[in-house]
Amino acid sequence: MSGTQVKEKKSVTLGSIWRDKHSRGVILQIIAVIGILLFLGNIVSNTVENLDRLGVKVGFDFLSEPSNYDINQTLIEYSSSDSHFRAGLVGLLNTLLVAVCGIVVATILGFTAGVLRLSNNFVLSRLMQVYVEITRNVPVLLQILLWHGILIHSMPVPKKAEALIEGVILTNRGIYLPQPIPQEGFGWVWIALLVGIVFAVFFKRYANRIQTETGKLIPAIWIGFVAVIGLPLVTYLLMGSPIEVSYPELKGFNYKGGFVIKPEFMALWFALSIYTGAFIAEIVRAGIQSVSHGQTEAAHALGIKPNFTMRLVVIPQALRVIIPPLISQYLNLTKNSSLAIAIGYMDLVATIGGISLNQTGRALESMGIVLGVYLFISIAISAAMNVYNKRVSLVSR
């Protein structure tokens, strides 16, 4: 055979390289990469040169200087003598707070609305349609402003507000609630809670094993639930209720003591959850409808109860369709939280990208930090959700 093999001998010329599909692709890609690098290099060198000409120094040393401004909602200790860095941290935590609260409520709202929209009840399904169509077709910024307007105009000012029940006061400066303050010995309650959770997790695994081995069903979820709630409760009572409650009281201009949820937070939280919930509802509807009806019928034919059919047959398959677009919605909600600035919620953009930027004039650096942090948060959410997506996606056996 070897004698008959004809070795193709090609003369390598520029023309032939260009005509070859593969090498042409490589060449074009190299050119594109070089072009992009040159462009970026030009931007960076231009910026540095221009700032140099104006005598402006670039650097992050301003972060350690005192911020000299106050923030109205702080999850960690903060005062105006703390650094810009800490102010940014306070802002970041506020961003994360509204993002997490928003994601939780949007998910609950979205799943409920998505399932109800498929319900046979005409009124319910139409109602959900109206909700979805109205909220997702109005810009979220307007919804935030609307909620804020409603909250500050419809609620009474603190001096005219009356307690709903003892310690619960609705005012246009926020909802005041009694705040439990842990006393000595409360640490045991936390430990009991931890024990309860660990027990619940192991018990569920044990129950699963029993089920695979014997087919016997143990109500592990309920038992776990009782453990998680009951253990801390019993400990709490045994320790002699180590909690003191601080009630809000009107002192001067405002209520003091207790716990307050500010209208800015509420407006942002409501608007983002309701807006994103509408998108999630549609994603959930699409997910459920993507599961062929044959699956349900097959499950019924096997004698599986309807609610088990939903939980064990339909939803796991629907999740494969739901999760990827759901990740995008979570990312959208987190990024949309930067609209907080419109109503004065002190998030990352308002602190480091707003007041700090203005006081120090370090626009490039501050904006760089804000961009970097949002990028990091988004990639983190995306990575976490991708892990979850892997777990629910089709396993090929």
Added chain:
Amino acid sequence: MKKLLPIAVSLAALTAMNVSASTLEDVQARGVLKCGVSTGLAGFATPNDAGQWEGLDVDLCRAVAAAVLGDSEKVEYVPLTSKVRFEVLKSGEIDVLSRVTTWTFTRDASLGLNFAGVNYYDGQGFMVPAALGVSSAKDLDGASICIQTGTTTELNLAEYFKLNGMSYEPVPVETSAEGRQNYIAGRCDVYTTDASALAAQRSVFEDPTAHVVLPEIISKEPLGPVVRHGDDQWLDIVKWSHNAMLNAEELNITSKNLDERGANANDPSAQGLLGTNEAKLGAMLGLDKKWAYNIIKQVGNYSESFERNVGKETALKLERGLNALWTNGGIQYAPPLK
């Protein structure tokens, strides 16, 4: 994200710009002055019913345009939020920033900018509803205070309350319109900003008498025009456009009597300013002889501008106070035209 866009745009502009040697040549070649102003602050920069910008800050833009281009109407106004103003100036999108900007050490020393004088001496004050019965800022312990973010007022407020051992809840607002909304709705008890802006805000309330401005002024806020580093000639032009208006007031030259004063050969100071004798003040700035004549003819002297925009006859009803000439007990003081 709406608020981020201008910053992003100006950052992009900053990266791509190529500052040319002379702002004066640029403006004259373009035939129009680009002036950064407020997004709407009564008395300082706000469009009137006919859509034309007017106010004390606007008059400074017009004065520079009159000096440089001979026509005070050749101005393109660029409304800017407090947040983006410095970036927009640095990037070269505007030639001068005249936007109630407080002259501070940090801004002057670290931003690559120069302040070209003070066209209004201001100070931070507090406004409260009269019904609250508060008569001093010292009584404001525990109050909720509406405050415009991204201004020096935030720093003053934090410092004042800390010094006096009082607490407060800051309620940050982005624009003055939003601040009014929050204040009227009772989201905050107190509205704080520069005293002149408080007067401007109060003037647009339904019932201005229902609100009082407290006597305490807790800071000094010299507001003035700003230009970029690196063009000393342009700095001089802006500085002396303002000083020409002050000197005109001091010499008692107004937009009405300037032709008469310029013709009087026994009045060398007036003739020098108006360019009707042999003095060549304009040429030293790279401008023509009529530079100051044009300013006073078209814009007026400082007093005329002040009274027209923020004075007693206007809705703001501001006294000259600190802004009176040094000869009248104020601190507006222009170097001599020698």
